[in-house]
């Protein structure tokens with residue numbers, strides 16, 4: 160290797176920059192062929208930059224939605240996907256039918272009750288008009304009242320049973336639909352591209368899983384219980400009224416469609432307002448969540464006031480939007496009440512007139528009034544329900560927006576290289592990349608690098624140069640926009656991502672996240688099927704076994720949320736053990752020791768050196784002392800490799816690497832520490 164590296168000893172190109180030209184030319188560029196050939200040969204000999212360059216430019220996928228599925232709508236569409244929702248209801252059809260059946264039965268019984276009450280009133284009023292002895296009156300009353308009262312008791316009992324029926328079946332239906340929605344939503348969220356999480360705050364995502372599902376479930380249940388019942392009662396009572404007085408009922412029916420038309424128009428405005436208000440509530444939640452989950456940083460910078468101000472501003476915006484929504488719903492409900500009261504007054508007025516002209520009996524008027532009141536109550540409930548429905552539909556739309564979002568990088572599917580034949584050779588060929596959230600910033604540009612199997616290559620360079628991006632692309636957190644990345648010659652886009660991340664590559668970064676569970680389970684996260692013995696073996700290899708044995712509950716010690724109860728060095732070694740458990744052929748270490756103090760760094764570095772044996776290692780490091788033993792060191796600047804060689808050759812060469820070494824030596828010298 161050293162010989163090969165020496166072959167590529169630094170030369171001045173055009174007298175501008177030693178070792179490499181400022182921009183590495185692409186074969187598809189307009190650079191003269193001779194120069195390209197010369198350059199390609201040099202790097203090819205080096206074994207780190209590929210000589211052959213296929214035209215691998217891949218156009219970026221723009222539409223992150225379903226694409227080929229016409230059923231699914233673009234994100235932020237305000238329409239609710241009814242077909243998809245009905246398909247979701249299908250498995251729970253029995254509960255739906257039971258709920259609808261019992262709600263309609265309750266409605267039917269509620270329509271019957273006024274008529275039977277009318278019968279009772281007719282019996283009472285007929286007794287009042289009769290003369291005779293008191294005993295005879297009582298007997299006649301008892302004889303005549305028995306039948307209508309018996310029917311009323313049956314109706315009341317039936318109503319009680321059916322009420323239980325629809326409440327219970329609705330509870331089952333609502334909870335099952337909500338559980339399905341949550342599961343589908345969560346499955347969709349965890350499958351999203353990393354770019355999705357760059358774009359959306361976690362609080363906003365959590366709000367869809369919690370508040371939106373809750374709002375949707377409540378609205379859905381209300382629609383079936385109150386909505387269906389009220390609609391059926393209204394229709395039934397209108398029929399009953401029609402049998403009593405067709406002209407009065409006709410008058411009412413002429414007004415209702417106008418009201419429904421106005422209501423629908425107002426409804427679409429309110430739905431938009433509701434969606435905006437809910438989005439703002441989610442934003443406020445996200446700001447709060449971010450502060451709470453980073454409380455230590457907030458406290459360390461004494462930023463409580465600013466955080467509070469930021470949260471208050473978002474909450475104020477949410478309040479304003481919700482107040483406007485309340486105003487709209489209020490106008491709607493006020494108007495609906497006015498209409499309903501008008502109906503009652505008209506009924507009384509016209510019913511009284513009919514009674515006075517003896518076209519109605521007292522019992523009929525009683526039935527009429529109770530039925531009208533049932534209609535009033537039903538319509539009142541429907542107008543209240545309307546607000547809930549608007550909220551529920553926009554919550555549902557937001558949920559399905561996420562459910563239908565399809566990631567560009569699937570979690571599973573594709574080729575796997577058999578473990579015994581996996582060498583772990585990595586190659587980046589002319590890779591170009593921009594982050595989806597910043598399409599105008601070119602992070603990697605014609606980036607080419609080859610890491611032979613079993614070798615260690617370190618990436619160094621100034622901050623923001625693109626080193627971590629290289630690791631992210633290898634893990635397929637993102638797909639490159641141009642060029643190709645291969646493992647053992649296979650384009651990683653053809654490889655099964657689950658296999659690539661789960662078995663082939665072990666990834667350790669600066670801030671490893673541990674979960675609030677036992678040490679054992681945290682390490683086993685690397686390979687859930689691992690035995691306790693294998694977990695302990697991995698911990699031994701990562702220099703973690705001894706300190707874990709020192710914990711009160713050893714491997715059963717439960718770590719605090721995100722591992723706050725262990726030190727940085729301990730956390731890092733647990734993370735190394737976790738990655739090791741996969742026994743990966745490729746190890747990616749992204750600043751794995753840079754957050755540690757000198758002593759922890761030494762222990763962790765020892766662990767890394769031990770576990771790196773026999774694996775292909777891509778290491779990204781700020782502290783150059785940790786990578787001196789690497790087979791090759793690549794200096795990355797503005798998304799390109801500008802220097803490449805061993806520690807010694809680059810130091811001798813006197814370029815950027817040598818300068819970085821000098822800077823670090825100066826800053827760590829006792830004098831400079833004393834001055835600091």
Ligand SMILES: Nc1ncnc2c1ncn2[C@@H]1O[C@H](COP(=O)(O)OP(=O)(O)OP(=O)(O)O)[C@@H](O)[C@H]1O
Nearest residue numbers: 357594596597602621622623624625626627628629
């Ligand atoms: N998720 C992201 N979305 C958008 N831009 C990003 C993202 N991550 C990094 N960048 C940008 O890409 C560029 C390269 O970042 P990268 O983290 O790869 O650099 P680096 O060389 O690893 O830096 P450092 O040594 O400071 O870790 C930077 O300008 C950074 O702001």
